[in-house]
Amino acid sequence: MLVFKIAWRNILRHKGKSIIIGSILFLGALIMTLGNATAIGMQKGVEENIVRGFTGHIILVSDQETKDNVLFTPMAKPLKILRDYDRISALLRQQDYVKDFIPMTRGGVAILGGSGMNFMLTFGCNFDDFQRVFGNPVEAVEGQLLTNGDHGLLVNEKSRQNQHKMQGYWLVPAGYELNRDNLSKEARSELPGLPQRSDLALGGFGEPNSTDLTLPIRAITRFKSLNNLMQEISIMDIESFRQIFGYYTAADVVQELPPEQEALLASGEEDLFGSADIFSSGSSSTVAELEKTIHAAPRPSAKINYDNAAYNYVSVLLKPGEDLGAAVARTRELMKGNGLPVKVLSWKQASGQVAQISDILRVVINVFVILLFFVAVIIIMNTLSMTAMERTEEFGMMRAVGARKGFITRMFLSETLTLSAIFGGAGILIGALVAWIFHPLGISSGESEILELLFGGEVFQPTLGVGGVVGGVAALGVVTLLAVLYPLFVARRITPLDAINRH
Amino acid sequence: MNVIELENVKKDYPLGATTVHALRGVSLAIKEGDFISIVGPSGSGKTTLLNIIGCIDNATEGSVKIHGKEVTTHSDRRLTDLRLHTIGFIFQTFNLIPVLSARENVEFPLLLMKKENLTNKEIRRRAEKLLEEVGLKEQMSQKPFELSGGQRQRVAIARALVTKPAIVLADEPTANLDSETGEMILKQMKELNLLEKTTFVFSTHDPDILKYANGVLKIKDGLMAS
Ligand SMILES: Nc1ncnc2c1ncn2[C@@H]1O[C@H](COP(=O)(O)OP(=O)(O)OP(=O)(O)O)[C@@H](O)[C@H]1O
Ligand SMILES: [Mg+2]
Numbered sequence: 124m125l126v127f128k129i130a131w132r133n134i135l136r137h138k139g140k141s142i143i144i145g146s147i148l149f150l151g152a153l154i155m156t157l158g159n160a161t162a163i164g165m166q167k168g169v170e171e172n173i174v175r176g177f178t179g180h181i182i183l184v185s186d187q188e189t190k191d192n193v194l195f196t197p198m199a200k201p202l203k204i205l206r207d208y209d210r211i212s213a214l215l216r217q218q219d220y221v222k223d224f225i226p227m228t229r230g231g232v233a234i235l236g237g238s239g240m241n242f243m244l245t246f247g248c249n250f251d252d253f254q255r256v257f258g259n260p261v262e263a264v265e266g267q268l269l270t271n272g273d274h275g276l277l278v279n280e281k282s283r284q285n286q287h288k289m290q291g292y293w294l295v296p297a298g299y300e301l302n303r304d305n306l307s308k309e310a311r312s313e314l315p316g317l318p319q320r321s322d323l324a325l326g327g328f329g330e331p332n333s334t335d336l337t338l339p340i341r342a343i344t345r346f347k348s349l350n351n352l353m354q355e356i357s358i359m360d361i362e363s364f365r366q367i368f369g370y371y372t373a374a375d376v377v378q379e380l381p382p383e384q385e386a387l388l389a390s391g392e393e394d395l396f397g398s399a400d401i402f403s404s405g406s407s408s409t410v411a412e413l414e415k416t417i418h419a420a421p422r423p424s425a426k427i428n429y430d431n432a433a434y435n436y437v438s439v440l441l442k443p444g445e446d447l448g449a450a451v452a453r454t455r456e457l458m459k460g461n462g463l464p465v466k467v468l469s470w471k472q473a474s475g476q477v478a479q480i481s482d483i484l485r486v487v488i489n490v491f492v493i494l495l496f497f498v499a500v501i502i503i504m505n506t507l508s509m510t511a512m513e514r515t516e517e518f519g520m521m522r523a524v525g526a527r528k529g530f531i532t533r534m535f536l537s538e539t540l541t542l543s544a545i546f547g548g549a550g551i552l553i554g555a556l557v558a559w560i561f562h563p564l565g566i567s568s569g570e571s572e573i574l575e576l577l578f579g580g581e582v583f584q585p586t587l588g589v590g591g592v593v594g595g596v597a598a599l600g601v602v603t604l605l606a607v608l609y610p611l612f613v614a615r616r617i618t619p620l621d622a623i624n625r626h
Numbered sequence: 627m628n629v630i631e632l633e634n635v636k637k638d639y640p641l642g643a644t645t646v647h648a649l650r651g652v653s654l655a656i657k658e659g660d661f662i663s664i665v666g667p668s669g670s671g672k673t674t675l676l677n678i679i680g681c682i683d684n685a686t687e688g689s690v691k692i693h694g695k696e697v698t699t700h701s702d703r704r705l706t707d708l709r710l711h712t713i714g715f716i717f718q719t720f721n722l723i724p725v726l727s728a729r730e731n732v733e734f735p736l737l738l739m740k741k742e743n744l745t746n747k748e749i750r751r752r753a754e755k756l757l758e759e760v761g762l763k764e765q766m767s768q769k770p771f772e773l774s775g776g777q778r779q780r781v782a783i784a785r786a787l788v789t790k791p792a793i794v795l796a797d798e799p800t801a802n803l804d805s806e807t808g809e810m811i812l813k814q815m816k817e818l819n820l821l822e823k824t825t826f827v828f829s830t831h832d833p834d835i836l837k838y839a840n841g842v843l844k845i846k847d848g849l850m851a852s
Contacts, residue, residue, distance in 0.1 A: 125737045132725035516720055523682055523717070524735045524785065525710020527703060619682040622720065623673075 126530070130537035133514075140510050144503050144539075145546035151499040151602065152547040156554025156595050158492045160585035162485045164562075167586050169478070172348035174470050176260040179224070179438030180447055181454055182473040183211060186464040192475030193436060193468065194229065195244070201230050201329040201368065202435035207463055211437060214457055220450050222442045225249075225256040226434035228364045234290070235324040235335060241289055243282070243325075245357045247364025250277075256440060259347070261358065264305060266296025266342030274360050275341035276323060280305065281354030283343055297321040297339035305343070325367055332369025361432070370433035436473075496598070500606045507539065507610035511617070518614055519622020528615045535614050536607060543603040551595045558585040628694070629793060629825045630656040630679055635688035637674050637848075648674040650848040651688070656827060656841075658792075661819050663839035664829040671848040672829035673718060673797050679827065680715045680795045681705045692793070710739055714786030716828075718797035721782035722770040728777075729753050729766040732785045739789065756784035759814055761807065775802040783811055787818065794818075796828035800835055812838050 134141045174180055184193050185203035193202055205211070208226055215224050228247035250269035254261065261268065264280045275297070278286075283294045284307045293310050295301050301319060303311075310317055321340050327333035338359060346353050364370075441450050451469050458465040471478040511518070518531055562584045637649040648671045656662055664672050677683035678690060681697055690697050692712065697705065709715070722731045732753035736744060744752075757766050760780040770778055779802045786794055794815070800808035812835050818824050836842060844851040 125734075129723075129725055136725050517723055517725075520721065520723055521734075522706065523709065523715060525706055525738050527706050530738065620677070623677070623682070623717065 126533045126537050127541075130534055130541060133534075133538055134541060137510060140506055141542055143506055145542050147499050147502050148543050148547040148599070148603070149550040151495055152550025152595065152599050153554045154495055154550075155492050155598060156551050156587065156591070157557060157585070158488045159591045159595060160554065160558035160587040162488050163588065163591050164558075164584050164586040165484060168584065173474065173478070175440065176257050176346070176348055177353065178470040178474055179256075180441045180445075180470050181439040181451055182468045182470060183437040183439065183454070183458070184435065184466050184468065184473075186466045188466050191468055191472040194473045195475055201327070202228075204370065204433045205435055205437065205465070207465075208432070208434050208437070210461065211458070211463060211465060214461060214463075215437070215439060218453070218457070220441055220445045220453065222440045223256045224437055224439040225252050226437045227253075228361060228368070228370075228433075228435045230327055230364065230368055230435070231329070232325040232327050232367060234286070235326050241286065243357050244355055245276075245325075245359055245364065247359050247361045249361055250358065253358070256438070261344050262347055263342040263344055265302050266299050266340065268342050268344070269358070269360055272360075273341065274338065274363050276325075276338040276363070277342050277344045277358040278323075278340055279350070279354045279357060280343050280345050281350065282357060284310075285354075292318040292320045294323070294340050294343065295319050295321055296342050327367040327369070330368045330370075333367055334369060336363060336367045338363055361434075365433060492598075496602050500602055503603075503606035504609050507607060508613050511535070511610045511614040514614070515617050516622045518617040519619045522617065523619035523622065531614055531617075532611060535611050539603060539607045539610075543599060547599040547603070548596075551592060551599065554595070555587050555592055558587045561585050627658055628655045629658045629660070629692070630654070630827070631689075631691040631694070632679070633689040633691075635675075635678060635685045635690060637671070637678065637683070638686045648848055649678070649685070652845070652848070652850055653688075654843060654850065656825060658825055659819065659823040660825050660827075660841055661816065661839050662825075662827045662841045662843060663836055664827065664843045664845060665831070665836070666829075666845035666851075668831075670845045672845060674848075675845065676715075676795050676797050676827065676829060679793075680713050681708050682715070710735060711789070712792050714789060714791040714794040716779070716782045716786045716794070716796040716799050718801065721785075722778055724770055727767045727769055728757060728762060728773065728781045731770070731781055732756060732788050735785060735789050752788060753784070756788055757781070760784050760811060776804065776807060779803060780807070780811065783815075790822060791824070793825045793827070796826070798829055798831065800830065800832055805834060808832070808835060 178194060182193065183205065185205045187203040205226075212224070212226070215221050225248065230245060230247075232243050232245050234241040234243060249271045250273070251271040254268070261277065269275055269277060278294055287293050287307065287310050293301070293306070298321075301317075303314075306314070306317075322337050323340065324335055324337040326335045344358075346356075439454070441447070447469055451467055455467040458467060471482075521531065522528075632652055632654045635649055635652045636647070639646040639648055652671075652675060664675065666672055674683065678685050679692075681692070681700075685698060688698075692708065697708065700708070722728075723734060726734065729750070733749050736749045736752065754766060757763065757780075760783055762777060762780055762784070765773060765777055770781070773781065779799065783796070783799060786796070796815075800811065803811065815826055815828075816838050819826050830836070
């Protein structure tokens with residue numbers, strides 16, 4: 124009581140210093156809270172849009188895969204075939220932490236027959252399942268989305284514009300008229316003679332059994348979220364993918380190649396990149412015929428049970444609230460325990476740079492906040508030390524009439540902690556309030572890919588939550604204690620004699 | 627019994643390259659219930675001596691005993707507790723805690739000693755009574771900066787007496803007071819001295835108040851003179 128009374132009066136008595144320290148604590152707490160809200164908001168954005176909309180939380184790939192970054196690398200080496208999908212899926216279905224999962228393929232394809240080389244990162248899936256599992260992340264701008272069993276390609280609207288620039292033609296979904304509303308400025312200027320195409324001849328590379336295939340464009344699409352970021356991704360039906368990459372025949376030769384042959388293949392790959400005429404081997408007419416024959420009579424090796432077909436990876440979505448690290452560990456155990464040749468990756472590992480950039484931003488924010496704290500600690504420490512010296516008479520007097528050092532400690536701490544609680548508390552409160560107000564409004568990333576990536580979506584919503592507030596209060600406490608330590612030492616050292624000698 | 631006992635106490639102050647010998651071997655003994663005055667010219671070492679007796683300064687050499695116990699080897703904490711429970715000190719110049727009112731300043735040491743089983747009400751009553759006695763009934767809730775030098779000195783006197791200490795040390799307690807108030811305060815001290823057997827040691831320049839003392843110690847150049 125006595126301590127608090129004296130502390131409070133001292134705060135009022137030394138208003139100038141109280142205000143300096145208070146403002147620093149206030150600003151520090153405010154900036155920290157807003158930074159925190161930004162970081163948490165971004166994390167949430169990434170979680171919502173990238174994880175729940177495309178990658179899933181956990182990615183299962185073949186244990187033959189050497190690199191973790193399996194999803195987004197452009198011109199990536201083909202992924203190994205993930206064996207035993209039937210057993211994997213049976214196990215996943217039994218896990219209580221798994222919300223859903225979907226098997227996928229991923230590979231790089233070359234667009235054939237154009238003026239230059241053009242690559243696309245393409246994902247093969249049963250598109251209906253894809254839309255169901257990821258909550259309809261893809262929408263059609265023109266044409267009609269794929270349904271299971273349908274053959275064809277979905278091309279992103281941005282990718283269409285790029286291809287027009289590079290190859291000179293404008294893609295229109297098969298069976299649809301040119302939609303003039305969606306033309307880019309460049310394409311519009313070429314009207315009425317704008318070259319159009321409704322199919323693309325694609326060659327898979329990196330796989331020994333890959334063939335060329337001409338696929339009809341079913342739709343021009345966009346991702347509802349992160350479209351700028353994911354514009355180079357095209358999606359095709361799973362069977363066309365397998366066709367291009369030779370998985371039907373490959374299913375029989377899953378066993379690993381001897382190293383010499385692997386090396387040979389690798390050098391062959393380079394040749395593939397170097398000379399364009401290899402691609403012309405698959406003329407569109409033969410491919411079209413081939414396609415007909417596939418429909419009419421699947422080859423013997425293609426007669427496969429859906430669950431046992433060739434995939435590259437499985438995306439697993441967790442139930443809300445499940446801890447990612449724990450789930451990865453459990454899945455790893457599960458696969459190992461059942462002797463499955465599977466490598467279990469978190470979405471962060473599997474997404475490479477995409478996940479890292481948003482991590483980097485969080486690190487930058489944290490470093491900034493720590494720097495800010497450092498400065499705040501130094502300024503507060505300085506001011507408090509000065510205050511302690513100026514109050515030599517007061518402290519010395521108290522000590523002279525019998526106040527122990529502990530009393531000085533409690534008084535000094537009460538003063539600083541009260542200031543910290545009032546001003547720092549106000550900073551956290553106002554920061555939380557700003558985050559709360561801006562959360563529903565959101566901040567648009569515009570057309571910027573980088574911002575979109577940082578925001579984890581087109582719209583950034585600062586989010587704080589109880590954890591953020593608690594963390595803020597803890598950080599404020601740590602800063603206050605760090606700042607008060609040295610001044611407290613100074614104050615405790617003051618003797619009655621110091622006070623007398625002042626006179 | 628000797629309440630205060632000093633033997634060959636020396637005190638040196640470093641002053642730049644030289645050393646000031648403020649006390650050069652002081653020995654004295656003060657008995658319980660003594661009312662002692664220390665006199666001597668300015669700079670003779672009165673304040674230094676009182677500070678050493680009052681456990682707020684330590685002797686460079688020699689022995690200091692309070693109630694027969696050697697205090698020169700006490701820890702800071704034991705000295706602090708001794709100041710709180712045994713000694714009341716009235717300083718020559720500064721005295722009060724700026725943020726506390728006159729009454730709160732007087733209450734302060736009592737609030738520090740929680741073991742006395744006094745309720746806050748009793749503490750307040752005791753402080754108010756003492757302030758009344760030193761003639762500050764009207765100024766009780768004023769802060770030190772709202773008081774005159776003499777009034778501040780009187781608050782300090784009340785504070786020194788409030789814990790009923792065995793020893794009261796006063797460094798020129800009447801220097802800032804008019805002779806009338808000075809006399810009044812000395813009378814009160816004397817009364818307490820007779821009533822409670824409180825030992826008083828005070829330094830002064832004022833020959834008028836010497837008559838209250840039952841012993842005079844003369845000090846000159848850091849040495850006792852007879
Ligand atoms: N902190 C100090 N540092 C250096 N010298 C000091 C210090 N305190 C006192 N002195 C010196 O010690 C001597 C005794 O000082 P002291 O204050 O005890 O004298 P005093 O008798 O109380 O004088 P006054 O009557 O003027 O109050 C003086 O010469 C003084 O200058
Ligand atoms: Mg003096």
